[in-house]
Amino acid sequence: MSAASPDAGPAGGRAPAGEPQTLAAPAGLVSDVLAITGRAIRGILREPELFIFALIIPVFFFVVQIGALADVAEQQLRIPNYAAFQLPISILFAAASTSGGNALVLDIANGYWDKLSLTPAHRSSLVVGNLFGEMFAVLGYSLVLLLFGFAIGVRFASSPLVGSVGLLALTLLFGIGFASVSIAVALATGSVRATQSTFIIFFPLLFLTPSALPRELMTGWFETAVSLNPMTYVVEAARSFLGYGGGVLRGFLAAALFSALTFGLTALAFRRRVRMG
Amino acid sequence: MSAIQASDLVHRFGEVEAVRGVSLEVAETEIYGFLGPNGAGKSTIVRILTTLLQPTSGSGSVLGHDVTREATTVRRLIGVALQEAGLDPKQTGRELLTLQGKLYGLKGRVLTAQVAEVTELVGLTDAIDRRIQTFSGGMKRRLDLASALLHRPRVLFLDEPTTGLDPLSRALIWDRLRELRERFGATIFLTTQYLEEADELADRVAIIDHGRIVRQGTPAELKAEVGADVIDVAIEERETGAARSAIQQLQSSGELPAGELRGTQAGYTLFVPNGPQNIAVLIRGLDRAGVRFGAVSVSRPTLDDVFLAATGGRMAAADQDGQGEEGQGRDPEPAGTGRRAS
Numbered sequence: 001m002s003a004a005s006p007d008a009g010p011a012g013g014r015a016p017a018g019e020p021q022t023l024a025a026p027a028g029l030v031s032d033v034l035a036i037t038g039r040a041i042r043g044i045l046r047e048p049e050l051f052i053f054a055l056i057i058p059v060f061f062f063v064v065q066i067g068a069l070a071d072v073a074e075q076q077l078r079i080p081n082y083a084a085f086q087l088p089i090s091i092l093f094a095a096a097s098t099s100g101g102n103a104l105v106l107d108i109a110n111g112y113w114d115k116l117s118l119t120p121a122h123r124s125s126l127v128v129g130n131l132f133g134e135m136f137a138v139l140g141y142s143l144v145l146l147l148f149g150f151a152i153g154v155r156f157a158s159s160p161l162v163g164s165v166g167l168l169a170l171t172l173l174f175g176i177g178f179a180s181v182s183i184a185v186a187l188a189t190g191s192v193r194a195t196q197s198t199f200i201i202f203f204p205l206l207f208l209t210p211s212a213l214p215r216e217l218m219t220g221w222f223e224t225a226v227s228l229n230p231m232t233y234v235v236e237a238a239r240s241f242l243g244y245g246g247g248v249l250r251g252f253l254a255a256a257l258f259s260a261l262t263f264g265l266t267a268l269a270f271r272r273r274v275r276m277g
Numbered sequence: 278m279s280a281i282q283a284s285d286l287v288h289r290f291g292e293v294e295a296v297r298g299v300s301l302e303v304a305e306t307e308i309y310g311f312l313g314p315n316g317a318g319k320s321t322i323v324r325i326l327t328t329l330l331q332p333t334s335g336s337g338s339v340l341g342h343d344v345t346r347e348a349t350t351v352r353r354l355i356g357v358a359l360q361e362a363g364l365d366p367k368q369t370g371r372e373l374l375t376l377q378g379k380l381y382g383l384k385g386r387v388l389t390a391q392v393a394e395v396t397e398l399v400g401l402t403d404a405i406d407r408r409i410q411t412f413s414g415g416m417k418r419r420l421d422l423a424s425a426l427l428h429r430p431r432v433l434f435l436d437e438p439t440t441g442l443d444p445l446s447r448a449l450i451w452d453r454l455r456e457l458r459e460r461f462g463a464t465i466f467l468t469t470q471y472l473e474e475a476d477e478l479a480d481r482v483a484i485i486d487h488g489r490i491v492r493q494g495t496p497a498e499l500k501a502e503v504g505a506d507v508i509d510v511a512i513e514e515r516e517t518g519a520a521r522s523a524i525q526q527l528q529s530s531g532e533l534p535a536g537e538l539r540g541t542q543a544g545y546t547l548f549v550p551n552g553p554q555n556i557a558v559l560i561r562g563l564d565r566a567g568v569r570f571g572a573v574s575v576s577r578p579t580l581d582d583v584f585l586a587a588t589g590g591r592m593a594a595a596d597q598d599g600q601g602e603e604g605q606g607r608d609p610e611p612a613g614t615g616r617r618a619s
Contacts, residue, residue, distance in 0.1 A: 023391065024353035024428040025382035035379040039368065046367050111363020115424070118327060118359075119380035120352040275331065 024120060032125035033132065036116075040133020043103055044140075054097060055141055059148065062090035069212065077217060080243075087149040088167065088238030089211050092231075094141035095171045096202045100134035100179030101186030101195040108190045108273075117274075127187070127270055131179055138175040142168055157243030166248070167241045170255060174234050177259035178202070180266045187269035209235045214244070230254040278341050280305045280432050280464035281326060286335035288321050295321045297488035298335070303466060303481075305340075305431075308458060310479030310496075311468040312580065318488040319468040320360055323436045326466070327357045339432050353381070356430030360437045360468075362421035366410035370401060370420050373409060374427060381428040395423040398453060415446035422450065426457065432464045433457065439474060451478060472580040482580065484587050491587040496580060503578035503586050505536055506552025508559060511571030512544035520545060523566035524559070532558050539585070544570070548582070 027035075044051065062083075070082040079085050104127070107113040116126050146164060156163025178201075186195040208225050209232045210218065218226055226232050236244075237251020281303040288296040296318045303309040313319050324330035326337045328348040337344040339351045365373060371392060378388040396405045399419035404412065412420065418438060425433060435454070439447040455478070457463050469475050475482045476496050484492040484499075492499055512520045517540070524547065527533040536549035549555050552575035563570050 022354055022429050022431055023381070023383060023387065024430075027379060027382035031382075032380060035376055039365070039372075039376050042372065043365075043367050107363075107365070110366075111359060111361045112365050113363070114329060114359055115363040115377075115421075116380065117329060118352060118355075118357045119377065120349045120382070121380040 027121065029122045029125060032121040033129050035121075036125050036129020037132040037136075040103060040130050041136050044133060044137050051137065051140060054137070055094060055144060057097065058090040058094040058141070058145065061093060062086055062145075062148075065089075065212065073213070077213065079214065081154065083149065083152055084154040084242045085239065085244060087145065087154050088235065088242065089206075091142050091145045091167065091171055092174060092235065092238060093202075093206060094145060095138045095175035096178045096206055097199060098134050098138055098141075098175060098179055099182045099196065099199065100131055101182030101184070101198065102192075103133070104130050104183055105186035105190060105192050105195040108186065109192060123274055124270070127183060127266060131176060131183060134179045135172050135175060138172060138179075139168065142171050154242065156241055158241070163241040167238055170234065170238055170241075170248075170251060173252065173255040173259055177255065177262045180259065180262035184262065184266040184269040187266065187273045190273075205229065205231045206235075208232075211235065230258055234258075278305070279303060279338075280307065281309070281337075281339055281466055283322070283326065283337045284335055286322060286325060286337060287333045288318075288325060288330065289333045295488050296325070296332070299485070299488070299490055300335075301483060301490065301493070303464060305464050306458060306462050307480045308454070308465040308467060308478050310475035310482040311466065311485060312470070312472065312475045312482055312584070313468075313485035314470055317485045319485055320436055321488075322485075323357075323359070323434050323466070323468055327355055327434050328352055353428070354430060355432045355434060356425035356428065356463075357434045358418075358421045358425040358436065358438055360440065362417045364409050364417055364421060364424075367408065369408055370396070370405040370412070370423075373420065374405075374424055377424045378427050383428060391427050391429075395426045398426065398456070399423045400449065415442050418442060418446065418450065422453065429461060430463065432466065434466045436468045437470065438467070439469070439471065447474075454478060472584070476580050484580075484584055486584075486588040492583060499580065499583040500578045503548065503582050505548040505550050505578065506555075506575055507578055507582055508547040508549060508552055508556055508573065508575050509541070510544050510547070510559065510563070510573045513569055513571070516568050516570070517544070519566065520563060520568045520570065523563055523568050526566075527558065527562040532562060537586075548578075552576075 065086050066083050073079040073082040073085070104113070107116070113126070117123060146167070181201060182195055182198045185198050189195070208222075208229045210226060215223065215226060215232065215236070231254070233247065233250045233254040235251075236246030237248045237254075240246040240248050240251070279302045281301070283299055283301045286296050286299040287294065299318070299322055301309075311319050311322070321330065325332045326339065326344055328344050328351050331345055340354050342350045342354065344351050368376070374392045374395065375388065378391060383391055396402050399422055401416060401419055401423065404416060409417065409420065422435070422438065425435070439450050442450070451474070454465060454467070458465060467474075467478060479496065481493065481495050482499060483490045492502070494502070510520070521538070524533070524538055524545065528535055528538075533547075533555055534549050534551075536547055538548075539546045547559065556573060556575045560573055
């Protein structure tokens, strides 16, 4: 690990030989990120009830959608295996409903952010570590939902391994985008309430997509709105792993652009917080 | 080389000028007490010198490293315990210290040994594997102190480390700070609103008021600046006018030497040389004038008196008011100011 900070110097600064030296030394960016990620994951594992609560809504929507529309979709609209059609939506739903900023904003509110900021760790690691911790949660949600899907007969178009890895990779990329929004709000406002309310952006972004029906069956303003929403292409790419067509690359590109945009906002909010102290 | 240096530090929060041109210098291994009421600007200066906040103007350095341009190097050299012990309640004490150590680049056996050493130093060995949410306020303060010491910093910034603690916990922290200086030669920058704490621990004291340093020196020097003993006399509220007249008459007749007379919560405080002799003159004079008075005492000046002389307000009164950076509402010569027991 050698990604030392620009002003990294020998610990103890300019003290002449024989003077007491501090034990502190540059740890490196990767080590800093690993340490903060480890702490974030520990926090998630310490509160399994939050993990379970976060799964309730996606599972509920999944079951209700299938119960309400499966027969119509499969018999009238010729969508084969509506559960497989819906599974990626519930996984993306779970990924979008994570709030990476919640842990961070609590740190800011109780002063632990200051404590960490006083260490020589790369300050970006404080944000990136939290983000990675949140992605650990997203991975957990996705795996649980995938297993649930398998249990009710959902199968991938190609091999389960390729399909799972592809879907999980896309979900993580997409999840980074949503978690970044929450983290950006946490850094910009330091407000627990504002950070929790970022959940609201999920609704237009995920419901203005072909979440219930394929895009070909949509008409009018709704079809236009859905086509303009980049999340549509993420949803379609996610479905492509289950045999519903759709451009995989286009979906990854849309998720990457979304995440780059929101992570950029996080970077701006981070710089502002560091500057404001 | 100075351990800490600040030069014309200014910091504004919008319209409010919290720090108004502070310059100071702290020598290595010195314990420097930074004394002032709530909102005087102490914490803002600590945040600037510990790299958390950039000054609006002016500069600061730690062991020769600029706190703005060489912030990461400064962070390696300093240990900081802020006013509010910011700790993650979900972690255990050991997890928190281990994470902290990793971020300071400590690894393996060194990290394990340091965690054990600082845990023992602050007396938390038995509780270190408990979740922090189960810790009392005093334990959290001690854990915060331990985390500040983990990497053996050369300069330690402690922002009101004992505020809100019971006397036992406060005494324990004082002992640990003395030990730190003796064992590791650490420089300690200590902000406090407790006069007793500054008097007890600090080699030198700066008094800050309204964002400016108004006095600086050793506690003995500062007390000597007052140049008089302090006579406190308790007077019933309805007798205060008569008492003031009687004392002023004693002064104008030359029976009592001229000296500052200030109203306090309990009565009056009179600053005069030769306190033990003049207390008798005062008692006789009040008695002659028929003024009913209570307890009368004479003492050497305290830092509170220094603070009073420097700012026109008592630390105790300012504490009670909990005033902000502007110190609004402080009465320069109020009848309702009190003398803090110390």
